[in-house]
Amino acid sequence: MASPKASQGDSPKGRAATLALPWLLPAGALAFWFLASATGLLPPYLLPSPAQVLGATWTYVFAPEGSAPFAGRFLADAGASLGRVAGGFGLAVMLGLPLGLLSGRLAAVRLLLDTLLNGLRAVPGIAWLPLALVWFGIGFKTTVFLVALAAFFPIYLGAAAGARQVNPLFPRAGAMLGLGRARLVFTVLLPAAMPHVVTGLRLGLGVAFAYLVLGELTGVPDGLGAAIMDARMVGRVDLIVMGIFLIAAIGRLCDLGLVWGLRIFKSVRRL
Amino acid sequence: MTGLGGHGEAPCLVVESLGKAFPVQGRWIKALEDISFALRSGEVLGVLGPSGCGKTTLLNLIAGFLTPDAGRVLMHSRLVTKPGPERGVVFQEDALFPWLTVAENVGFGLPAGQGSGQRRERVSRILERVGLTDFGRYLPRALSGGMKQRVALARVLVREPRVLLMDEPFAALDAQTRAGMHELLISLQQQLRQTVVFVTHDPEEAVKLADRVLVLSPGPGRVRQELGVDLPRPRQTDSPGFLRFKRAIHASLASG
Numbered sequence: 001m002a003s004p005k006a007s008q009g010d011s012p013k014g015r016a017a018t019l020a021l022p023w024l025l026p027a028g029a030l031a032f033w034f035l036a037s038a039t040g041l042l043p044p045y046l047l048p049s050p051a052q053v054l055g056a057t058w059t060y061v062f063a064p065e066g067s068a069p070f071a072g073r074f075l076a077d078a079g080a081s082l083g084r085v086a087g088g089f090g091l092a093v094m095l096g097l098p099l100g101l102l103s104g105r106l107a108a109v110r111l112l113l114d115t116l117l118n119g120l121r122a123v124p125g126i127a128w129l130p131l132a133l134v135w136f137g138i139g140f141k142t143t144v145f146l147v148a149l150a151a152f153f154p155i156y157l158g159a160a161a162g163a164r165q166v167n168p169l170f171p172r173a174g175a176m177l178g179l180g181r182a183r184l185v186f187t188v189l190l191p192a193a194m195p196h197v198v199t200g201l202r203l204g205l206g207v208a209f210a211y212l213v214l215g216e217l218t219g220v221p222d223g224l225g226a227a228i229m230d231a232r233m234v235g236r237v238d239l240i241v242m243g244i245f246l247i248a249a250i251g252r253l254c255d256l257g258l259v260w261g262l263r264i265f266k267s268v269r270r271l
Numbered sequence: 272m273t274g275l276g277g278h279g280e281a282p283c284l285v286v287e288s289l290g291k292a293f294p295v296q297g298r299w300i301k302a303l304e305d306i307s308f309a310l311r312s313g314e315v316l317g318v319l320g321p322s323g324c325g326k327t328t329l330l331n332l333i334a335g336f337l338t339p340d341a342g343r344v345l346m347h348s349r350l351v352t353k354p355g356p357e358r359g360v361v362f363q364e365d366a367l368f369p370w371l372t373v374a375e376n377v378g379f380g381l382p383a384g385q386g387s388g389q390r391r392e393r394v395s396r397i398l399e400r401v402g403l404t405d406f407g408r409y410l411p412r413a414l415s416g417g418m419k420q421r422v423a424l425a426r427v428l429v430r431e432p433r434v435l436l437m438d439e440p441f442a443a444l445d446a447q448t449r450a451g452m453h454e455l456l457i458s459l460q461q462q463l464r465q466t467v468v469f470v471t472h473d474p475e476e477a478v479k480l481a482d483r484v485l486v487l488s489p490g491p492g493r494v495r496q497e498l499g500v501d502l503p504r505p506r507q508t509d510s511p512g513f514l515r516f517k518r519a520i521h522a523s524l525a526s527g
Contacts, residue, residue: 167366176334176336177430192368194370271369
């Protein structure tokens with residue numbers, strides 16, 4: 001079917017490739033998964049079949065609560081997880097963005113912060129977990145702390161890099177046109193730094209999800225990470241696989257939402 | 272055309288024994304030393320000199336971007352300490368805000384207090400003056416070099432500056448575009464009578480535009496020669512008087 005159409009010209013062929021290429025590897029992996037399960041190459045106790053995972057997902061998302069183990073937990077888990085990500089990411093933005101902009105513009109601030117922050121950055125997040133448990137106990141606060149800590153660094157570094165590479169004529173032009181310092185920050189510095197700031201925010205949100213799961217593995221009653229951990233306890237590999245897919249999907253949706261939401265800024269739309 | 276306060280009026284811009292040094296690899300290098308001049312309102316000064324003679328530093332000091340190590344800058348008898356819209360600057364390279372349209376760039380410096388209708392009105396009037404009426408909604412990156420410099424001029428003019436500072440504003444343009452910008456600048460300056468200080472490396476540009484020319488010597492920058500260009504306007508670039516001034520400036524640049 002496709003071959004006569006594709007041979008008609010370069011343009012449709014190119015368009016078909018543009019549409020098909022991004023899905024080629026996922027579709028291939030799915031096909032392999034199907035075949036490997038159907039032929040028994042992959043035993044179900046290592047990786048359940050796609051149908052089984054889909055069934056588990058259906059139960060987890062749509063079945064009435066209590067009708068089966070894990071049934072109907074999705075909304076509560078996803079809500080709890082998103083709340084923790086929002087809290088931690090929000091904290092990281094509130095601290096990382098202003099500190100990053102300051103350190104990108106003022107050598108004194110950079111000298112003051114860089115040694116400490118780069119030292120802390122070298123510590124893997126999981127090393128903070130025991131300390132966080134001592135400080136905050138099990139639950140919301142520990143997870144928010146881990147998420148905020150992890151998301152802080154990319155946001156800080158993005159803002160600092162963005163502020164540092166702003167064309168030095170831009171602040172001068174703004175000052176010459178009569179703007180005071182505070183207005184310069186919001187109307188010149190931040191827009192000019194925006195491409196790097198956006199990159200930092202996206203990386204920050206990405207690691208926020210990674211540390212969300214880490215924080216939720218510690219015995220909290222709800223959340224997507226907790227669901228995975230509970231599933232492991234009762235040997236439900238299908239639910240573990242489902243959890244991984246759901247976290248991937250929600251993480252990707254949040255990234256899209258972030259990029260889309262940031263488009264209220266002219267500098268994001270036009271730079 | 273030369274001298275200061277020729278008619279008993281106070282000078283618009285006074286530069287008094289200005290000096291500035293910069294640290295280079297741990298040592299202080301003097302960029303400017305003992306520069307003095309005074310400009311009457313509406314006078315046009317061209318600053319010429321070889322590269323590294325501190326021309327841009329001089330302009331940055333008058334603009335208030337830098338603080339002098341010695342001497343001072345006075346505008347209407349008030350000490351200049353920081354940049355301000357009464358001293359508009361047109362930069363050498365493109366310094367328009369790339370995330371704003373042409374109209375938004377031009378309206379950027381207008382006080383927020385005015386109504387949006389009044390702001391739009393002022394922006395479109397200034398865009399018409401620089402010949403960019405139809406380009407208000409474009410982004411700077413869609414414009415040619417000459418059009419960008421027109422926008423740069425417009426965003427400064429909208430604040431009605433009494434002093435216009437220009438750092439080789441037309442150096443990056445081709446000869447024909449540059450000639451067009453000269454015409455535009457001369458006609459705007461004759462209507463609005465700003466005091467202008469412009470930096471250039473082109474003697475012809477200096478003689479074409481300036482009432483007075485300052486030739487600087489390098490390392491550190493000092494005033495080597497000051498010429499009053501008392502040619503009638505419009506100036507013909509091939510008239511004997513024009514060529515005489517051009518030769519004088521070339522000779523001054525070549526000496527030492």
